[in-house]
Amino acid sequence: MPAAPVPGIATARPVRLHQACVRVGGVSLALSGPCSDDVRLSCESEVFQNFDENPDIEVQIEWVEKLQRWRGNPVFDSGALWTLFRYGREFVFDFNSPAFGLLPYKRLRTSTEFRSAQLILSREALRNYRPIFPLEYPADELLITNYLASGVGVEVHGCGLVDPDRGGYLFLGHSGAGKSTTARLWETFRAPKILSDDRIILRLHEGELWMYGTPWHGEAAFAAAGKAKLNRIHILRHGTENRFSSLPQARAVGEVFARCFPPFHSPAGVERTVEFIKRALDAVPCYEFQFVPDGSSAAAVLGFYE
Amino acid sequence: MSKERLENSTFQLLAGDLIAGGYGLRFQAKGRSMVPTIQDGEIVHIKPIASDMLRIGDIVLLRRGEDFKAHRIIRKRGPLFITRGDAGVGNDGEIRCDQILGKVIAKEVIGSSRLVRLDRFAARLSFFTSEARRRASFLVRSRRKHRNRPAERY
Numbered sequence: 252m253p254a255a256p257v258p259g260i261a262t263a264r265p266v267r268l269h270q271a272c273v274r275v276g277g278v279s280l281a282l283s284g285p286c287s288d289d290v291r292l293s294c295e296s297e298v299f300q301n302f303d304e305n306p307d308i309e310v311q312i313e314w315v316e317k318l319q320r321w322r323g324n325p326v327f328d329s330g331a332l333w334t335l336f337r338y339g340r341e342f343v344f345d346f347n348s349p350a351f352g353l354l355p356y357k358r359l360r361t362s363t364e365f366r367s368a369q370l371i372l373s374r375e376a377l378r379n380y381r382p383i384f385p386l387e388y389p390a391d392e393l394l395i396t397n398y399l400a401s402g403v404g405v406e407v408h409g410c411g412l413v414d415p416d417r418g419g420y421l422f423l424g425h426s427g428a429g430k431s432t433t434a435r436l437w438e439t440f441r442a443p444k445i446l447s448d449d450r451i452i453l454r455l456h457e458g459e460l461w462m463y464g465t466p467w468h469g470e471a472a473f474a475a476a477g478k479a480k481l482n483r484i485h486i487l488r489h490g491t492e493n494r495f496s497s498l499p500q501a502r503a504v505g506e507v508f509a510r511c512f513p514p515f516h517s518p519a520g521v522e523r524t525v526e527f528i529k530r531a532l533d534a535v536p537c538y539e540f541q542f543v544p545d546g547s548s549a550a551a552v553l554g555f556y557e
Numbered sequence: 558m559s560k561e562r563l564e565n566s567t568f569q570l571l572a573g574d575l576i577a578g579g580y581g582l583r584f585q586a587k588g589r590s591m592v593p594t595i596q597d598g599e600i601v602h603i604k605p606i607a608s609d610m611l612r613i614g615d616i617v618l619l620r621r622g623e624d625f626k627a628h629r630i631i632r633k634r635g636p637l638f639i640t641r642g643d644a645g646v647g648n649d650g651e652i653r654c655d656q657i658l659g660k661v662i663a664k665e666v667i668g669s670s671r672l673v674r675l676d677r678f679a680a681r682l683s684f685f686t687s688e689a690r691r692r693a694s695f696l697v698r699s700r701r702k703h704r705n706r707p708a709e710r711y
Contacts, residue, residue: 295597324698328691330646332592348643349614349629349684350594380593382668388589389644426647427622470624472587472597 272302273386274476276404276452276463278395279303282370282386284312293384295466296391299476308394310368312385318355318373321345327516332389335516344393351376359390365398392450392467396512400520404454405527408510410434410469411446411462411479417553419479421451421462422540423510424487431471432544433487438473440546441553445473450512453481453531460534483536485552486510490541493551503537504528568625572618576605576659584618586627586664590642591616594675600665601627601675608654611638614681616661619652627661631688 271290272281281303282290289312292300321343327335336343338360346357356376361368370385377383396406409423410430414437424430434448446464448471454461460481468474486498486506498506507528514520542548568584575582581604586595594616595601603618611617616629619640628649632639638657641648662676 293596325694328694330691331642332644347687348593349680349687350643352679352683353686356593379673381666381671388592467589468597470587 271300272306273299273391273466274301274303275299275391275395275465276399276406277454277478278308278398278404278452279306280308280310280386280391280394281306282310282312284385288383289314289385291382291384293387293466295468295474296384296386298474299466301476308366308368308398310370310386310394313369313371314374315371316373317375318345318358318371320354321358333393342397344390346390351380356380357385357390359393361394361397364401365394368394388467392465392512395452397514397517397520399452400514400517400524402523402527404452405524405531406450406452406465406512407507408449408512409451410448410473411451411464412437412443413446413477413479414441414443414553419462419481420485420552421453421481421483422485422487423507425510428487429489429542429544430487431469433542433548434469434471434473436544436546437549440549444475444477445471446475446477446479448473453527455527455530455534458534460531481535483538484532485538485540488539488541490543492541493543493548494541495551495555496539496541498537498539500529500532500537503532506539507532507537572603572625572658576603579605581605581659581662583665584625590645591627591629592644594643594680595627595661595664596667599667601661602663602665602672603659604662606660608636608657611657611660612681614684616675618658618661619649620656620658621649621652625658629684 268283269287269290270281270283271292272279273296284290321336323336325334326337332348333344333346340363342361344359345355347355356373358371359368399405407423409421410433411421413419422430422433431448434445437443447468449469450465450467452463452465461478462481463478464475466474508525513524572582581602583600583602586599586601589597611630613630616627618627628640628642630638631641637651639648640652663672663674665672
């Protein structure tokens, strides 16, 4: 016989949280919110969906009517969409855009380890903005790169591809160095799986260097949720001929660091990132690759042996 | 000539002819440099505009080398423009008038037929104000740092 409800005590209705989970660079990030729209993922991120019972990062979505500017001196101003503040043991990222007026449209509050976060969205700013992807760039990238800066990995500015016969190749380069061009050339001549033409995550597993695709693609729009073991790293430069130059480790660390995304607001995070790069370059050699932007560059890489 | 360069050259010729003829054009934006104003994959509408009508805060379609970008004007330096993506950290360098193909006036929202105007005065004012605030904040921090620096000894 079922128990009768006790008069005077309202029956608590459990709040059903909607969830979505992505895995980028081996880091699982779970998003939860009171309605399904709160956990909507962009097309690029949907490819990276991967449920994890114990995610590395948990993000709770909340809505407020309006966000006011965070008071206090910023720790770091990206010069673009976000500004970082410190509040006790929390980091606070405020996101501003001319599209939404002068007040923040989104705020990310995270623990210092970037294991848990609250993503607060402004109803007023986002009223006419649909669809909403709460984890939309750069929030997702900020969470994952700051998590990696604990010493477990690094995001690099690079094109990563997996040749069907020869395995993984990584080409690092600043904007305009030829990453998207490289991706397109290899696609034409070798039909590889291209993990990304702009952002790659590096991780170490038992002394081996692995690269992971990310949703944050470049102009050629390549993004795939895959990974591959690396045997070497290439630093791209434009050239009149295809040529490889071995880089001594000290210089290689600097070249890779110049093409990565460390947390500049955190000296400790920067130090751990440099240490990670050193360990990565203990595992694989690094070459400067001066390349000609045609099919001969792919052939040169495939034909190159240490 | 690579396929990519051929496509860009073709687009440049076509866009140039259309704009010169007083016609607008639509093209699909790729990348994240203008999020959240313009999402990756959204169709943007371009209209011709005389260079002396361009204002700080306007979003323009510009050609830089072999690449085309829809970025925002952040400064003017005489006859030259400095542009940057809203989500970008670095600017595009100095852009000449002849590198600007037209002004972005609207976008088609992904997954719907909704057209959103991107040339409203409110958005330009918001950009102008936030840039002014950012530069003022930078100046204050720089001066504070300079005041706190210990005097150099010779």
